[in-house]
Amino acid sequence: MIIQDLMTISSQKEIAQNIFEMKLNGKLVGEITSPGQFVHIRVSDSFEPLLRRPISIAEMNPEKNEMTIIYRAEGRGTSLLSEKREGDVVNVLGPLGNGFPVEETTAGQTAVLIGGGIGVPPLYELSKQLTAKGVNCIHILGFESDQVVFYEEEFAALGETHIATVDGSNGTQGFVTNVMSEIADDFETFYSCGPMPMLDAVQKAYVHKKGFLSFEQRMGCGIGACFACVCHTNENATDQTYVKVCSDGPVFPAGVVQI
Amino acid sequence: MNRLAMTLPGLELKNPIMPASGCFGFGKEYGNLYDLSQLGAIMIKATTEETRYGNPTPRVAETSSGMLNAIGLQNPGLQGVLNNELPWLEKFDVPIIANVAGSETADYVEVAKQISKAPNVQALELNISCPNVKCGGILFGTDPEIAKELTAAVKAVSAVPVYVKLSPNVTDVKAMALAVEAGGADGITMINTLVGMRLDEKTGKPVIANKTGGLSGPAIKPVAIRMVYEVSQVVTIPIIGMGGVTCVQDVVDFMSAGASAVAVGTANFVDPFVCPTIIEQLPARLDELGIDHISELVGRSHRV
Numbered sequence: 001m002i003i004q005d006l007m008t009i010s011s012q013k014e015i016a017q018n019i020f021e022m023k024l025n026g027k028l029v030g031e032i033t034s035p036g037q038f039v040h041i042r043v044s045d046s047f048e049p050l051l052r053r054p055i056s057i058a059e060m061n062p063e064k065n066e067m068t069i070i071y072r073a074e075g076r077g078t079s080l081l082s083e084k085r086e087g088d089v090v091n092v093l094g095p096l097g098n099g100f101p102v103e104e105t106t107a108g109q110t111a112v113l114i115g116g117g118i119g120v121p122p123l124y125e126l127s128k129q130l131t132a133k134g135v136n137c138i139h140i141l142g143f144e145s146d147q148v149v150f151y152e153e154e155f156a157a158l159g160e161t162h163i164a165t166v167d168g169s170n171g172t173q174g175f176v177t178n179v180m181s182e183i184a185d186d187f188e189t190f191y192s193c194g195p196m197p198m199l200d201a202v203q204k205a206y207v208h209k210k211g212f213l214s215f216e217q218r219m220g221c222g223i224g225a226c227f228a229c230v231c232h233t234n235e236n237a238t239d240q241t242y243v244k245v246c247s248d249g250p251v252f253p254a255g256v257v258q259i
Numbered sequence: 260m261n262r263l264a265m266t267l268p269g270l271e272l273k274n275p276i277m278p279a280s281g282c283f284g285f286g287k288e289y290g291n292l293y294d295l296s297q298l299g300a301i302m303i304k305a306t307t308e309e310t311r312y313g314n315p316t317p318r319v320a321e322t323s324s325g326m327l328n329a330i331g332l333q334n335p336g337l338q339g340v341l342n343n344e345l346p347w348l349e350k351f352d353v354p355i356i357a358n359v360a361g362s363e364t365a366d367y368v369e370v371a372k373q374i375s376k377a378p379n380v381q382a383l384e385l386n387i388s389c390p391n392v393k394c395g396g397i398l399f400g401t402d403p404e405i406a407k408e409l410t411a412a413v414k415a416v417s418a419v420p421v422y423v424k425l426s427p428n429v430t431d432v433k434a435m436a437l438a439v440e441a442g443g444a445d446g447i448t449m450i451n452t453l454v455g456m457r458l459d460e461k462t463g464k465p466v467i468a469n470k471t472g473g474l475s476g477p478a479i480k481p482v483a484i485r486m487v488y489e490v491s492q493v494v495t496i497p498i499i500g501m502g503g504v505t506c507v508q509d510v511v512d513f514m515s516a517g518a519s520a521v522a523v524g525t526a527n528f529v530d531p532f533v534c535p536t537i538i539e540q541l542p543a544r545l546d547e548l549g550i551d552h553i554s555e556l557v558g559r560s561h562r563v
Contacts, residue, residue: 002292004532042529047477047505048324050529093531218317220328221528223292225284227333228319242312242333247288 001031002223007092009084010066016150018073019118020082021058028094029065032057035125036099036193036214036251039069040222042091043080052093053077054219054246056193058121058151059128070121070150096222097250100126100191100212107134110187114176114202116142116194122214124151126191127158138162138187140179142198146170177201190254200259211254217245224248232258263541263553265299267497267519268445269382269420270354272299275520275553276510276538279501280304280358280384280424281330282524285344286351289531295351297535302448302522303344305360305386308369310336315468320457325479325503326525327455327472332360332386337370345377354381356422364412375418382419385410385444388426388451400426400451403438410442420445422499425490427453427482436490447490448499448522450483475525477503484516491517491558505533507540511548514556 007026015021028039040052059068073082084090099122105111111130115123120141127137137159143149146169155161162179163171172179176198192202193214203213220226224247231249233256235241243249243257263274278289280302286295295301313333320327335343340357348355357374361367371383387399387406399409406423414421423439425432427450436447452473457466465471483502491498500518504510505526513521526533545553 004530047529049321050324050326050476050525051319051321052529091530218319220319220326221282221288221531223288223531225288226282226319226328226528227284227313227330228316228328230313230316230318230333 002094002096003028003031004091004093006089009086009088009090011086012082012084014082015070017147019070019148019150020073021068021070021150022081022084023066023068024090024092025064025066026092027065028092029060029062029067032060032062032067032095034099034102035129036122037095037097038122038250039092039094040096040219041081041093043077049077049080051077051220052222053081054096054222056122057095057125059125070118072118093222097246098248100214100251102126102129102133104210104212105130105135105189108136109189110136110138112138112140112183112187112190114140114180114190114192114194114198116176116198117144117148119192119194119198119214119216120151122193123191124154127155131158138183140164140176140183142176142194143170175201177205180205196259203254203259206254212251213254213257214251215245215249215257219246222246234258260552262545262551263538265520265554267499270300270356272354272520274299274538274541275514276534276541277302277356277499277520277522278527278534279522279524280356280386282527285340286348289527290351292531293535295348296353297538298353299520299538300354300356300381301348302356302358302384303340303348304334305332305358306334306337306340306370306374307332307360308337308366310334310339317466317468318472320466320472322455322457322474322476323478325474325476327457327467327474328452329467329469329472331469337373341373341377345379349379355379356382356384358384358386358424359413360386364409367409368412368416371413371421372416375416380419382445383413383417383421384448385413385421385423388424388428400435401429403434406435407438407442410439410444414443422446422448424451425449425486426451427479427486427502432486433489433493436494440494440496444496446497446499447494448501449490450479450486450502453479453482475503477505479503480509480512484512487513487516487518488560492561505529507537507544510537510541511544511556514553515558515560517558517561519554519557
């Protein structure tokens with residue numbers, strides 16, 4: 001169930017250049033049903049900035065009523081969020097959307113998780129849940145440079161982890177696709193989150209595989225009422241069918257959304 | 260005594276607070292969050308005769324204390340609304356105001372004729388002010404004579420009272436208000452969004468795919484208050500005011516300016532519980548103002 005919760009910040013730290021990890025405590029955590037869901041955060045008590053910020057959930061701990069979000073302080077809203085400190089209270093709406101289907105991969109099978117930049121965080125909880133049930137996870141994480149690489153060790157603790165950086169300062173030089181071409185093709189499913197061109201490349205490379213992609217789109221309400229975040233689907237030739245990223249997604253089976 | 264009850268043509272309102280059209284979908288999303296029967300009414304998303312798929316994305320952009328949108332009246336069409344949206348809302352004890360849009364007079368007339376017969380539709384809101392569609396909308400909303408004729412045509416077929424939603428994107432809003440009143444409008448809703456644009460800081464190009472969008476949110480409240488103030492002095496039909504309402508004081512301001520009820524739009528995106536919160540806080544605010552019944556607020560800015 002979607003609730004609006006006043007969550008308390010239990011920790012906030014910069015884990016890479018302008019990349020922040022924030023841990024939040026509140027009853028909303030008990031409502032999270034799948035990795036890949038997101039929350040809508042009000043970053044200010046005033047109406048400047050006006051809209052909430054959609055941020056994916058990177059990790060959850062229902063026993064402690066705690067969740068982790070990882071975000072890039074880029075615009076005004078996320079910069080304001082990065083200035084908040086431990087003990088501060090944040091107005092959070094969520095959990096929102098439908099996450100990655102963990103049940104699509106069974107114990108003993110292999111899943112490839114491909115993330116780009118700030119699309120990496122939701123893959124962490126996904127990998128934790130998949131590995132916990134006996135799935136072998138291979139992670140391919142793409143970043144601009146070593147300065148913005150995060151959670152390399154955390155992912156490595158869960159399974160085989162490959163890093164790609166555009167400038168070659170960490171791991172393979174280039175994009176996640178450069179690593180993908182070197183990975184054995186004997187896996188069952190892929191899960192991906194990142195910028196649209198990356199999702200496009202991943203989908204094309206693994207067209208013969210079962211996969212799930214998480215999309216991003218500018219949002220208004222975050223709950224499906226305003227129709228701001230629509231994407232066209234591949235359902236018919238007229239390109240007139242659509243889905244709402246916030247409430248139908250953000251995760252869709254590969255091939256459903258027109259990229 | 261219900262201190263918040265208001266009676267308007269076709270509408271027995273438990274309170275004068277209602278979500279504005281376009282900001283509340285067809286109610287389902289918010290109906291999962293709280294009991295919609297708490298609301299005074301619901302202004303549902305614009306309905307056109309045919310299914311509309313809306314504008315390309317990005318469709319929204321944030322601005323200073325506001326937002327731009329160019330959704331493009333995306334909706335499942337008249338039959339979709341009649342079959343799949345309105346029946347679901349029947350379980351709530353709340354009047355529905357159906358927002359009617361079209362490209363030409365015949366479209367408006369057809370939608371009005373059919374949707375006004377739905378059991379829970381108590382009034383129509385004639386959308387002649389959407390700034391984001393190429394045909395219809397803004398053309399009907401900026402020419403007084405055309406607006407008057409359209410109002411009369413819809414009134415002739417509607418089974419329920421007709422409110423006309425005025426655009427702020429005109430030189431003389433009073434002339435538009437008088438025109439629709441002369442056309443037989445039972446009430447006026449105002450204002451719709453102001454046409455605006457935001458450019459990308461890096462590329463210098465418009466952020467919204469449609470280039471321009473409708474500006475809403477707290478940034479437009481002073482414009483809306485001024486227009487309600489002006490129009491309420493020249494027409495005799497009631498006004499439902501809106502534009503940047505976020506809190507209980509904004510409701511007091513709109514009613515003081517001359518509105519008989521108030522719609523909440525963009526604030527629903529910031530706080531999905533904003534409407535029930537305002538309704539809950541209204542009695543205490545009336546106490547603070549020394550007012551017994553909310554109707555005493557209406558138009559007090561004009562009184563000597």
